[in-house]
Amino acid sequence: MEWEVVIGLEIHAQLATKSKIFSGASTAYGAQANSQACAVDLGLPGVLPVLNQEAVQMAIKFGLATGSEIAERSIFARKNYFYPDLPKGYQISQFELPVVGRGNLEIRLEDGTEKTIGITRAHLEEDAGKSLHGDFQGMTGIDLNRAGTPLLEIVSEPDMRSAKEAVAYMKKIHSIVTYIDICDGNMQEGSFRCDANVSVRPKGQQELGTRSELKNLNSFRFVERAINIEIERQIDIIEGGGEVVQETRLYDADKNETRSMRSKEEANDYRYFPDPDLLPLEIDSQQIESMRASLPELPDAKQQRFISEYELSVYDADVLTSTRQMADYFEAVVSASGGEAKLSANWVTGDLAGTLNKESKDIQDSPVSADMLGKMIKRIADNTISGKIAKQVFEAMWQGEGDADSVIESKGLKQVTDSGAIEKIVDEIIANNPAQVEQYRSGKEKVFGFFVGQVMKASQGKANPAQVNQMLKDKLKG
Amino acid sequence: MHNKTLSELSDALKAGEFSSSELTRSYLDRIASLDPQVNAYISVAEQSAMAAAKAADKLIAAGKASPLTGIPLAQKDIFCTEGVKTSCGSKMLDNFISPYNATVIENFNAAGAVMLGKTNMDEFAMGSSNETSFYGAVKNPWDINKVPGGSSGGSAAVVAAQLAPAATGTDTGGSIRQPASLCGITGLKPTYGRVSRYGMIAFASSLDQAGPMTRTAEDAAMMLNCMAGFDERDSTSVQRDVPDYTATLSDSLEGLKIGLPKEYFDEGLDAQVGQAVEAAIREYENLGAIVKEISLPNTHLAVPTYYVVAPAECSSNLSRFDGVRFGYRCEDPVDLEDLYKRSRGEGFGAEVKRRIMIGAYALSAGYYDAYYLKAQQLRRLISDDFSRAFEEVDVIMGPTAPGPAFGIGEKSDDPITMYLSDIYTIAANLAGLPGMSVPAGFVNDMPVGLQIIGNYFDESRLLNIAHRYQQVTDWHMRVPDQFK
Numbered sequence: 001m002e003w004e005v006v007i008g009l010e011i012h013a014q015l016a017t018k019s020k021i022f023s024g025a026s027t028a029y030g031a032q033a034n035s036q037a038c039a040v041d042l043g044l045p046g047v048l049p050v051l052n053q054e055a056v057q058m059a060i061k062f063g064l065a066t067g068s069e070i071a072e073r074s075i076f077a078r079k080n081y082f083y084p085d086l087p088k089g090y091q092i093s094q095f096e097l098p099v100v101g102r103g104n105l106e107i108r109l110e111d112g113t114e115k116t117i118g119i120t121r122a123h124l125e126e127d128a129g130k131s132l133h134g135d136f137q138g139m140t141g142i143d144l145n146r147a148g149t150p151l152l153e154i155v156s157e158p159d160m161r162s163a164k165e166a167v168a169y170m171k172k173i174h175s176i177v178t179y180i181d182i183c184d185g186n187m188q189e190g191s192f193r194c195d196a197n198v199s200v201r202p203k204g205q206q207e208l209g210t211r212s213e214l215k216n217l218n219s220f221r222f223v224e225r226a227i228n229i230e231i232e233r234q235i236d237i238i239e240g241g242g243e244v245v246q247e248t249r250l251y252d253a254d255k256n257e258t259r260s261m262r263s264k265e266e267a268n269d270y271r272y273f274p275d276p277d278l279l280p281l282e283i284d285s286q287q288i289e290s291m292r293a294s295l296p297e298l299p300d301a302k303q304q305r306f307i308s309e310y311e312l313s314v315y316d317a318d319v320l321t322s323t324r325q326m327a328d329y330f331e332a333v334v335s336a337s338g339g340e341a342k343l344s345a346n347w348v349t350g351d352l353a354g355t356l357n358k359e360s361k362d363i364q365d366s367p368v369s370a371d372m373l374g375k376m377i378k379r380i381a382d383n384t385i386s387g388k389i390a391k392q393v394f395e396a397m398w399q400g401e402g403d404a405d406s407v408i409e410s411k412g413l414k415q416v417t418d419s420g421a422i423e424k425i426v427d428e429i430i431a432n433n434p435a436q437v438e439q440y441r442s443g444k445e446k447v448f449g450f451f452v453g454q455v456m457k458a459s460q461g462k463a464n465p466a467q468v469n470q471m472l473k474d475k476l477k478g
Numbered sequence: 479m480h481n482k483t484l485s486e487l488s489d490a491l492k493a494g495e496f497s498s499s500e501l502t503r504s505y506l507d508r509i510a511s512l513d514p515q516v517n518a519y520i521s522v523a524e525q526s527a528m529a530a531a532k533a534a535d536k537l538i539a540a541g542k543a544s545p546l547t548g549i550p551l552a553q554k555d556i557f558c559t560e561g562v563k564t565s566c567g568s569k570m571l572d573n574f575i576s577p578y579n580a581t582v583i584e585n586f587n588a589a590g591a592v593m594l595g596k597t598n599m600d601e602f603a604m605g606s607s608n609e610t611s612f613y614g615a616v617k618n619p620w621d622i623n624k625v626p627g628g629s630s631g632g633s634a635a636v637v638a639a640q641l642a643p644a645a646t647g648t649d650t651g652g653s654i655r656q657p658a659s660l661c662g663i664t665g666l667k668p669t670y671g672r673v674s675r676y677g678m679i680a681f682a683s684s685l686d687q688a689g690p691m692t693r694t695a696e697d698a699a700m701m702l703n704c705m706a707g708f709d710e711r712d713s714t715s716v717q718r719d720v721p722d723y724t725a726t727l728s729d730s731l732e733g734l735k736i737g738l739p740k741e742y743f744d745e746g747l748d749a750q751v752g753q754a755v756e757a758a759i760r761e762y763e764n765l766g767a768i769v770k771e772i773s774l775p776n777t778h779l780a781v782p783t784y785y786v787v788a789p790a791e792c793s794s795n796l797s798r799f800d801g802v803r804f805g806y807r808c809e810d811p812v813d814l815e816d817l818y819k820r821s822r823g824e825g826f827g828a829e830v831k832r833r834i835m836i837g838a839y840a841l842s843a844g845y846y847d848a849y850y851l852k853a854q855q856l857r858r859l860i861s862d863d864f865s866r867a868f869e870e871v872d873v874i875m876g877p878t879a880p881g882p883a884f885g886i887g888e889k890s891d892d893p894i895t896m897y898l899s900d901i902y903t904i905a906a907n908l909a910g911l912p913g914m915s916v917p918a919g920f921v922n923d924m925p926v927g928l929q930i931i932g933n934y935f936d937e938s939r940l941l942n943i944a945h946r947y948q949q950v951t952d953w954h955m956r957v958p959d960q961f962k
Contacts, residue, residue: 273850
């Protein structure tokens, strides 16, 4: 039988506010346990939540960036359950009326096909603390630094039909939230993570199959693997005559398997009700318009502009706009190079990206700044150096040996364009290699490359390749 | 000294008749000798009180005193107080010392007031008789075999017994007004949002409101001047100017339109209480007021609505008492579930557990629409009744409680009868309106109160109306013999 896969994602994006969503405590990552939890975060008797307006602004920006509805009035609700790292015994979230409503997102797959994925809603909520199970002599330690950190939970429609689509969607959301600067996107620190709802059904069937929810997937790779494994598991069950049960499952990256966490029967009744400590959140059009004005250019628009303004290929534009940092870097390179867009694109997606990748560095930490790279490209364009010599210059800049001009100067890498000097070398090479000259003249044109190589070698790579070519052609004609 | 009202004490301190230290000492001595009869204090803060009094004396000497500087006060044990135990009347918090002060406490501290101690109360403010306290029942100073009302029974008793010149209370369904009525003192529940709830341990967040419990309306005005105001730490507090509540106390009542809801004078009301209220209304007519019968047709829905909304909110508010971070923790828990079950099972009393169970039930999947949602709809109907009434009249008057204080133990096995003690007070909480109880006579030697309900933020008017009545009556100045 042919199976169709149905996937919906719930993405949790930690909002990059300075303080928590309902208290003034700092949200900085990595501080000493419980040093960033104030009376409100600890859920002490008598404390009350006060909504952080910065979190609201970020939610509005997300709504605008995804063309989603923004609710004029939304409600904070309490989700009640007991857990030691949930200090109040309830999580403040949004239930019936979320701040962001229905929207749509275009995704592009690796093979170039495009697809629209529906966004059901996005709501604001607070994160819980962390339970630490090691190092406490059989007890559990609680760290409440994370308690009260603002999250935007972004819920998709069940519109994805493969793990690859799910990853493309998640990457798109990741790119948007980092572009609009509402989330640092750091998946290792848990700032961006997702739960995946996965089910399968016979192709053509309308009704959805029973789903399982895969919890806390915190890398694109894990999302793809976990979903694929879960799809296989469900198909195996059904083909074996069994039934999939609705449950929450955990992905174990080490064993590359999913395992049951709790079934539907064990699920909590969260007893949601509107939080009486918080007024309804009201957002007026003025607030929305001021947020709209503060929005940066979004990935799709930027990609279109790169294609038209810099005449880049769709592929290059896609790669260069994958993060805001890379796009900003690229544009700074183009500007410093004097408008050499194509060369700049090749260098940013080629040597720079490769070297960054090799050394596991982010573009914002590149030892070669956009300005340095742009000025080097300018020297390629004005024939001061050849593309080949440029690789040496780039390497030297990476090692901290200064900018392009000083590297060219100190290493004597300036291209030789003096035709007298080049002619001298050409004549010498022709004179010293009569056999090859003979071969060339008898029609073996492949030997031409040999002469170019010899001339370049003799000039230590500095001879202008175009001049060398021309001169060799003229002289070898005989 | 202890026979003086707050305003008299304030004048005497400024005139140098005695110092705050002397005044505070005299109250501490009275508490030591007389409180055992009524069990109205959970904690007495002798050291910090004397230190605060000394500081207040310096301010007074320097001419920097505000009206409450150096005045000793009792605080309901529901307000978090740094360094002094805040138990909320529960075993759950018997070991809890708050690391911070409630906004109300901060306001009194800033005014230079002195905190004598923390008053007894029904556990987590759940009760109408003060019998649910972990620290034992408070006794009514007018008859120690009777209840003082609740949940602010300790505060009512300390004012009635002159163990503090004034106290704070909180009112979720009548917890200021009903004990004020039963103890013969003046109590004001302000408009919801008038006084910050920050640091006040939550029972039912959408209903809870703090207010003054005093001998006179003038004293209540002085207290409210200090308590009221917007607090950025409480999102439900209202950003609105605070008038000087003492400035309009003596305004004329000529032409004041008083509404008497016929539903408040039905067969559930003790006939003699009804007569006392009617006598008070006649005094108002003498003062120039016009009386009119009105109807609040949804009155009968107030108690059932309240007993869905309040337990629902409390079931969630009290989840934080789990034995994990503070408060009572059971001995030797074997695992997490055991820790939760036994800490909560042993730490909470029967009435609190009853309300948590009712509330959790009302919010659970499949019942939410039938209970919680329905109750919210009824709440709106009850509010609408008042809105319509205030188109016709300026204030509403009636009894505060259906009868005078009842015997200790008399209703404690019958929650429904107990819940009906608040039948006339609950509606104001559901609507968020301000309400007052003013001493209006005695029935079988026990005090009874007149309730005055005003429109939103009409506290000035309520205090004015109460004050003018107190200028022509002396019910509020009566003191039980053994506490004179």
